[in-house]
Amino acid sequence: MKRLLPLLLLAPLPTLANEVGLCPAGATELQLEARAERDVANDTLHARLVIEREGLEPAALAEEVNQLANEAMQSARAVPALRLTSGGYRTQPVYAPKDRRIERWRVRHELLLESRDFPAAMRFVARQQERMGLDGLWFALSAASRAEAETLLMQEAAHSLMARAEALRQTLGRPRVELRRIQLSPQEGAPLRPMVARAMLAETAGVPPLEVEGGESHIVVQAGGIACVLP
Template identity: 30%
Template sequence: MSRFTRNAAIITLSVGTLASVPAQAGDDLHYNQISLRAEASQEVARDKMIVTLYTESQNADPAKLAAEITTTLNKALGQAREVKAVTLRQGSRNSYPIYDNKNQKITGWRERAELRLESADFPALSKLTGELLNTLKMQNMDFAIADATRKASEDALLKDAVTAFKARAQLATDALGGKGYKIVNLNFNTNGYPQPYARGAMMMKAAAMEDSAIPEVEAGTSQVTMSADGVIEVIQ
């Protein structure tokens, strides 16, 4: 199944801004220059799942605390490495002191370490996450568009945007009674590609309570748009 779907109906010829560019004294004369804008849109699947887990604890002895955090994290890393479809990235690790009520004396230490998991295989990552929640806690679950999917959709949108711009340029040329046109400049801009957005951790926490539960996740899609802004010169 395709990771993105073209929405050809979005490539419209809505009313654009037609602005003649007046000739300036001492400059070359440029008549019938017109500014145009065209757009192409697609629904693109969020096909990368990102889960951030962490372990956190406190102890009066910072050395024992560090050893405890390291042991927990190493066990999780070893378990995660067995799932080939999942990419592992260690996140931040921080330690800070705990003070007494008067904020004068250090009574202990607290440390936190993160583990970030990424995969396009949602069932595999969901299952692994549920298993790791026996020893770790979840910070968040995110969904994003994978780099390869984004590139493919941008390539397709570029072609569609050029086609839409050429159609609009021809429409303007015909309206002005021109014989043809030439493109003076053309610029492309994209928007709608999302940053990863977080989902709640409750679903995965519930899954961890049932050994056989593998929750189904629906990442959804994002509508992305590429605009083509340019200037043409109509040939009379």
Template identity: 30%
Template sequence: MISSGKSICVRAKLAGCVFSVFVGLAVAPVAVMAASHGTGPMGHPESSGGHHGAQYGHHAKTMGGPRLPQASLQAAASSQVAQDTVTVTLSAQLNDVSQQVVNAQLSKALDTAVASAKKQDAVKVYSGNFRVWPFTDEDGKVTRWQGRAELILESKDFPAASELAASLGDQLSITNIAFSVSPESRAKAEEALLEEAAAAFRKRADAFAVAFGFQSYSIKELNLGGAGVEYAPAPRMMAMAADKASVPLEGNTETVTVSVQGTIYLQRENK
């Protein structure tokens, strides 16, 4: 196995964001690869597919000639995307000697909070965990019941979510705040990054073929890393008791990455 031992970093601007393209390289042995079908034109796959992870082409060899050497390449494009969605978790906790009382009071608290929350159109409201459990004495007898219920607020409108969370302070307390990139923003970033990663892969394949004395290449297979995006979410978690003052909300950023991996056939022009 021959390896360049290097990575290439290409920096560019995309939709107001600065991102980097990293390219890795590994080369398979040159003279012993199996082959079965003809190759396509330079830079184009021998067959096509319609989804992430699809593989293209087969082993190939020239008509009556030697088997074609192969090289494995990879490229990735990344960008920092602003977290545009906030998720606020509010909860109520109660305890009583009666399980029925705990259930009833928790349900009432949630119903009241939901009725108030749904007046705010900019915030999505839904129920979280609802749990009631017993406490026992040393003899195993149930002495009381503890319960906890959650209400989730989700919105792209940070001020609206903050004000709503504060207004529910009489019924529920804020136990967690997390930020994320919305599916719409992530999909838009992935689409732009895929074009950049593909361009970096083609450029690297061209340069590699020339550097090792080949005139062209054809693509054997292409794959997108994972599900098409590898990202490291960086949510900011918080826990506090709610009061009438609004909670300051400010998101961070996440790194969205699209990677392309593939294998190419290296070709010399027939004389």
């Protein structure tokens, strides 16, 4: 879905407000703005997996957590569509509530999963649930898909500016119009909302992994320029 909203501005654009003398003498100077936007299907799944263990010996806990992380890494490397990287790692004491002495230790290691193959990613997550928790699940556009969408919207916004300028030329009965200092600026769309998924997703008792839909990201490109309607 896309919306294209060309506007004629009576007040200067903030980014062009200090531009003077762009049009030759005798020309009518107009400041134009256009906005192109569309919703693009998210193509990348992100998940945060957490390995957390508590006990009396921090070294033994770290060894167990590291072993589980290494096994998960090896499992992910066997699936080309998956990219698993290490996130935060923390070892911290857990204090007794009364006398503040160290009662035990906690080791936490985060693994960050990224994939454009949603079913493969969810199968991997489900298989890991017996040994680690799922702390978050969200979707986004890959850098390549975002750049492609922004390029198309820049073209649409620029064409809209040109069409608006030509329409104004015809209205004023002038022979020519030129656009000066066109500015194209991608804008941030609606913020992504992580889908928190802490429930067990393991493939046990014949239960299949959770099916997910990636949703959409809202992409916006703002365009501005000065039209010189020549006499």
